[in-house]
Amino acid sequence: MRAAATVADPRWADVQARDARADGRFVYSVKTTGVYCRPSCAARAARPENVAFHATAADAEAAGFRACKRCRPNAPARADELAATVARLCRYIEAAEQPPRLDELARQAGLSPHHLHRLFKRHTGLTPHAWAQAQRARRLREQLAASESVTAAIYEAGYNASSRFYEQAGQLLGMTPTAWRAGGAEVDIRFAVGQCSLGAILVAQSGRGVCAILLGDDPDALVRDLQDRFPRAHLIGGDADFEQLVARVVGFVEAPAQGLDLPLDMRGTAFQQRVWQALREIPPGRTASYAEVAARIGAPRSVRAVAQACGANALAVAIPCHRVVRHDGALSGYRWGVERKRALLDREAEA
Secondary structure, three states: OHHHHHHHOHHHHHHHHOOHHHEOOEEEEEOOOOEEEOOOOOOOOOOHHHEEEEOOHHHHHHOOOEEOOOOOOOOOOHHHHHHHHHHHHHHHHHHOOOOOOHHHHHHHHOOOHHHHHHHHHHHHOOOHHHHHHHHHHHHHHHHHHHOOOHHHHHHHOOOOOHHHHHHHHHHHHOOOHHHHHOOOOOOEEEEEEEEEOOEEEEEEEEOOEEEEEEEEOOHHHHHHHHHHHOOOOEEEEOOHHHHHHHHHHHHHHHOHHHOOOOOEOOOOOHHHHHHHHHHHOOOOOOOEEHHHHHHHOOOOOOHHHHHHHHHOOOEOOOOOHHHEEOOOOOOOOOOOOHHHHHHHHHHHHHO
């Protein structure tokens, strides 16, 4: 009876697999040895009739068991220790005036550079170098708003030479730093609002490509959204030629099988760009969970950050965040409404 109850408990599968992901969720004790262990313990497998499960180490000790000296279940989990190490390094990088070298970070963590590089990317979705670049870009955007000049902002953000920064300016800001500082001033953005079966649709295009595809019920609200994104840009109503672009987007919404091949002006952090590129690789008629997307970009622990990147997407259908679902296949939040998400998926399934 005891053995059958243990085998029927889903936690037994974690113990048999020595699954480190279950560490911290429970511990198990072994009657014949008098010890309790983590699910990932590498000790010799116990017979199920001798095993009992406990929610915490304290519960196991209250039942008269002592901690295993091999897996130390009463100490912080190794995964938690490593996650704390990465979090500490992130704060160190954010506070540094210049991006720290990988070997310097490795010394601080007490790990090899190779191990640290893999660990950091697994927890954050970015390499230490990319994380440092993203932090400098964030500081730059803050400094551009606060400094008296673009040059001062560049040096305050940690760039040693303005020439090096200008090589990356387009990718970081989507426009020149002067235009960014001016809230998009002197940047021409053409746009038009149309109607489709999902409601109102706004399409906007900069000199780099389509920069917004917005869906909603109120056309005026979509225009206000665009104005909030580019408060001082030159917003130019679309002419007949631009209306043809809008018609292409509307046609794709109505019939996804025809495809949509447009140059895109994707503006976001390095992590968001990686997520958005992964979304574009999901074929029409298929879906992926947030966890699957996180795994595809090499950041399996960044499920929440993937969901946030989906929510930050301003290019509906072109970056198909509607193809991302919960792990059980259920539809979760969608920036433009769950019903629109369901409609898009239904059309792609029928194509």
